[in-house]
Amino acid sequence: MPIHSMLSDDGQQLTISVSGRFDFSAHQDFRQAYERAGVVRQYVVDLRDTEYIDSSALGMLLLLRDHAGGDAADIRISHCSSDMRRVLSISNFEQLFRIEAPATAQAGC
Numbered sequence: 001m002p003i004h005s006m007l008s009d010d011g012q013q014l015t016i017s018v019s020g021r022f023d024f025s026a027h028q029d030f031r032q033a034y035e036r037a038g039v040v041r042q043y044v045v046d047l048r049d050t051e052y053i054d055s056s057a058l059g060m061l062l063l064l065r066d067h068a069g070g071d072a073a074d075i076r077i078s079h080c081s082s083d084m085r086r087v088l089s090i091s092n093f094e095q096l097f098r099i100e101a102p103a104t105a106q107a108g109c
Contacts, residue, residue, distance in 0.1 A: 002026055005033035013042040016064075019049040024056040034064055043068055048079035058091055065096060076100055 002020045007013070014037045018026065034043065043064060047053070065073050077088065078100045088099060 003029035003033050005037065007037055007040070012040055013044065014040045015044040015046055017046040017049065018057075021052045021054075022047070022050050022057040022060075023052065023054045027056065027060060030060050031063065034067055041074060043073070043075040045075065045077045046079055047077065047081075047084055050080065050084065053080075053084050053087055058087070058093070061093070061097065074098075 002018060002022075003026055004017045004019070006015045006017075008015075014034060016030065016033045018030070045061065045064070061075075061077070065075060068075055076098045077093070080088070080099075085099070088094065088097075093099065
């Protein structure tokens with residue numbers, strides 16, 4: 001399964017890791033990952049092992065944002081490639097999500 005989730009020990013942060021292709025085929029697993037966690041304060045979408053992202057993945061991120069409280073949501077998108085960063089930037093997702101700056105040229109978003 002390309003979607004893995006992990007709840008922090010205190011139950012306040014949910015990390016959802018996406019491996020391989022982040023496209024419509026991941027829709028159900030991605031949604032279940034955050035719905036099963038219940039109410040958490042912070043979400044992290046880790047794209048470290050993601051090879052591809054398409055418009056359906058952008059829609060899934062928007063659904064997560066709605067689930068998490070819309071404008072009040074605390075969601076970070078981390079560890080994405082420069083190509084994924086470009087897709088998120090073109091889509092103005094920087095206005096909706098906290099996209100982490102890379103620590104080095106090869107590191108995350």
